[in-house]
Amino acid sequence: MELTANAFGRNARKALLDKTLQEALGRTTGRFLAHRDAAAAAFPEFEATRERASRIKRDVLDHLDTYLARFIEEAEKRGTIVHVARDAGQAREIAARIARDEGVTLAVKSKSMAAEEVSLNEALEGAGVTVVESDLGEFIIQLAGEAPSHIIAPAVHKTREQVSRLFERHLGEPRTDSIPELVGMARRHLRAKFLSAGMGVSGGNFLVADTGSVVLVTNEGNGRMGTALPRVHLAVVGIEKVIPRMADLPTFLRLLPRSASGQTISSYVSIVTGTRRAGDPEGPERMHILLLDCGRSAILEGKYREILKCIRCAACLNTCPVYQSVGGHAYGWVYSGPIGAVLTPLLVGLPEAAALPDASTLCGACADVCPVKIPLPDFLLELRSDARDQGLKTPGEIAAMKGYAGVMKRAGLLEAIERIGGVLGQFFTKGKGIGGLPYPFSGWTERRDFPAPAAQPFRKLWKIRRGVTR
Amino acid sequence: MNEREALFRRLAAACGSHGAAAGEPPPGEAPPATEGDRVARFAEAFSAAGGFLLRGPVEAILSDLGEMLRAEGVTALFFPEDDAAAREFAMALVPFGPFTLTTGTEVRGGGAAVTAGFRTAEAAIAETGTIVETSAGGKTLLPGMIADVHVSILSAASVVARMEEALAAFGADPPRNISFLSGPSKTGDIEQTLTVGAHGPKKAIALLLPPERTE
Numbered sequence: 001m002e003l004t005a006n007a008f009g010r011n012a013r014k015a016l017l018d019k020t021l022q023e024a025l026g027r028t029t030g031r032f033l034a035h036r037d038a039a040a041a042a043f044p045e046f047e048a049t050r051e052r053a054s055r056i057k058r059d060v061l062d063h064l065d066t067y068l069a070r071f072i073e074e075a076e077k078r079g080t081i082v083h084v085a086r087d088a089g090q091a092r093e094i095a096a097r098i099a100r101d102e103g104v105t106l107a108v109k110s111k112s113m114a115a116e117e118v119s120l121n122e123a124l125e126g127a128g129v130t131v132v133e134s135d136l137g138e139f140i141i142q143l144a145g146e147a148p149s150h151i152i153a154p155a156v157h158k159t160r161e162q163v164s165r166l167f168e169r170h171l172g173e174p175r176t177d178s179i180p181e182l183v184g185m186a187r188r189h190l191r192a193k194f195l196s197a198g199m200g201v202s203g204g205n206f207l208v209a210d211t212g213s214v215v216l217v218t219n220e221g222n223g224r225m226g227t228a229l230p231r232v233h234l235a236v237v238g239i240e241k242v243i244p245r246m247a248d249l250p251t252f253l254r255l256l257p258r259s260a261s262g263q264t265i266s267s268y269v270s271i272v273t274g275t276r277r278a279g280d281p282e283g284p285e286r287m288h289i290l291l292l293d294c295g296r297s298a299i300l301e302g303k304y305r306e307i308l309k310c311i312r313c314a315a316c317l318n319t320c321p322v323y324q325s326v327g328g329h330a331y332g333w334v335y336s337g338p339i340g341a342v343l344t345p346l347l348v349g350l351p352e353a354a355a356l357p358d359a360s361t362l363c364g365a366c367a368d369v370c371p372v373k374i375p376l377p378d379f380l381l382e383l384r385s386d387a388r389d390q391g392l393k394t395p396g397e398i399a400a401m402k403g404y405a406g407v408m409k410r411a412g413l414l415e416a417i418e419r420i421g422g423v424l425g426q427f428f429t430k431g432k433g434i435g436g437l438p439y440p441f442s443g444w445t446e447r448r449d450f451p452a453p454a455a456q457p458f459r460k461l462w463k464i465r466r467g468v469t470r
Numbered sequence: 471m472n473e474r475e476a477l478f479r480r481l482a483a484a485c486g487s488h489g490a491a492a493g494e495p496p497p498g499e500a501p502p503a504t505e506g507d508r509v510a511r512f513a514e515a516f517s518a519a520g521g522f523l524l525r526g527p528v529e530a531i532l533s534d535l536g537e538m539l540r541a542e543g544v545t546a547l548f549f550p551e552d553d554a555a556a557r558e559f560a561m562a563l564v565p566f567g568p569f570t571l572t573t574g575t576e577v578r579g580g581g582a583a584v585t586a587g588f589r590t591a592e593a594a595i596a597e598t599g600t601i602v603e604t605s606a607g608g609k610t611l612l613p614g615m616i617a618d619v620h621v622s623i624l625s626a627a628s629v630v631a632r633m634e635e636a637l638a639a640f641g642a643d644p645p646r647n648i649s650f651l652s653g654p655s656k657t658g659d660i661e662q663t664l665t666v667g668a669h670g671p672k673k674a675i676a677l678l679l680p681p682e683r684t685e
């Protein structure tokens with residue numbers, strides 16, 4: 001997928017002017033968030049479960065070599081062919097080779113961020129395979145030739161009218177504004193693909209080390225059909241998705257759907273282990289797992305290791321005021337929202353995505369909802385200082401920050417500036433904020449507006465309130 | 471050095487575990503409440519997930535089920551060859567509607583009929599309202615996968631309290647396919663409007679066998 005993370009400012013501006021997107025975002029993130037909060041509140045063990053999940057994941061990261069080796073051993077014991085890719089190019093090569101060796105011409109794919117990360121579809125298509133996305137949202141954006149804009153709701157930016165138009169053009173279906181009819185059209189079309197595809201491609205929400213199983217969590221049932229009906233199953237999964245034991249799975253299954261959509265459990269959880277056994281009427285004859293490093297072992301080595309605990313629930317997206325305003329495309333790569341703002345720079349290199357850690361107000365909401373307790377705001381802050389150390393900030397921005405720090409350390413100076421600011425502020429104010437300030441403050445306003453100063457500084461109001469007069 | 475060895479070398483360096491034993495399962499999770507009637511809790515969670523539970527005398531179940539299937543436009547019923555309870559229910563249901571019997575293979579091959587797939591569930595989970603179906607012993611998953619309506623046959627004795635118990639039943643060697651089914655196939659992908667029947671069944675029905683039939 002094309003990387004435009006450093007164009008966040010331009011991408012965001014475009015998103016803010018897109019009326020359809022704005023409506024969809026408001027509707028979606030608000031609803032997911034409300035459901036998530038209700039589900040967490042209705043589950044008294046939620047906090048204890050978060051703590052446990054976080055500890056299990058930390059143990060996994062401390063011993064990833066051990067657990068991954070166990071996973072591979074158990075998977076191979078059950079007939080699974082395990083491949084390892086160091087980077088995206090290698091992953092594409094391996095996938096293309098698998099498709100060619102297996103003689104596959106049609107593949108049904110269920111949603112996978114990992115596959116998106118390495119542009120797997122391109123590789124398969126290069127090997128002569130037609131890849132059909134089977135998740136309804138992914139199917140819609142595949143027809144539209146676009147990229148997903150939300151981890152669990154990839155077509156959140158499309159209206160039913162746009163969907164109907166796509167189905168008319170690509171599937172020859174009549175126009176309708178009934179959503180159930182649209183879902184029925186996709187169901188019919190995709191059913192035929194499931195029944196004739198030679199290969200099912202999936203991601204994996206969890207890899208179970210002690211049994212060599214891949215776990216898929218879906219609501220539509222596409223993951224299940226794609227891994228049970230075709231002759232070959234290829235699962236593309238990041239190495240950090242390992243959990244130690246099958247007995248740990250319930251802990252994560254209690255968190256993922258609740259955090260994602262507020263469901264107690266998703267409609268389907270499929271636990272697939274190895275190839276079909278003798279006498280099994282379904283299940284693939286051949287099962288491949290493609291494990292992706294693609295930068296993960298490097299992350300494991302450094303101070304951002306805990307980002308690898310992520311279970312891709314998207315709760316941090318839904319709760320993030322920046323994501324709520326600009327949506328997923330603005331982040332310019334596969335991952336968006338707070339997780340994207342941290343993970344993308346780590347996976348593609350900070351110079352390629354230095355704009356993303358700034359795409360946050362550091363309000364802390366993401367850390368509050370993260371089911372595995374990743375300190376996202378700390379990481380965002382740390383990445384900003386890395387960006388500065390690596391010379392990725394403009395001199396103006398650095399000067400502005402230095403000036404700001406200098407002022408904040410001197411109470412008297414701050415007070416004086418507040419007083420002058422209250423008066424001068426109005427000259428620079430456009431609408432709600434201050435746009436182009438003169439140097440060195442332009443370093444701040446290059447990419448963001450500064451809020452207009454209040455006529456009365458907070459500290460004065462506070463003194464008045466406490467009855468201190470001077 | 472091949473790619474796999476190279477990966478493990480990188481991981482060993484990054485983890486710093488130096489072969490130290492991996493951790494024990496951490497304590498600290500209070501398991502969800504398990505007191506109370508398991509079947510009652512299953513019924514509540516299953517309907518919260520969008521499923522329909524039918525219970526009571528078999529005659530009453532059959533007439534209610536017939537009505538539900540007719541309302542969904544079902545005309546063909548199928549069941550696994552080796553599933554006696556599913557066969558019995560499907561055959562007993564034929565007089566309750568314009569239903570014919572078909573097979574999973576035929577349904578898989580395509581065809582325009584609206585179908586109901588019958589299957590005996592291996593277990594059910596009270597905590598989440600989940601039906602558990604697996605491929606253990608060469609069983610088919612088609613009724614819960616490609617039918618328009620899925621009818622699970624469930625004995626009260628097979629309802630477990632939590633996911634832990636359901637998974638523990640497989641021990642160290644799980645079958646190829648374990649499916650947790652909780653309500654109908656759902657999607658919210660168009661305008662966040664919850665719609666059933668994206669790929670799997672539009673309706674999930676469970677028949678709870680009366681105690682005298684559970685052995």
Ligand code: SF4
Pocket residue numbers: 259309310311312313314315316317339366369370371372373374
């Ligand atoms: S960082 Fe946390 S909240 Fe965000 S997607 Fe990952 S697990 Fe969910």
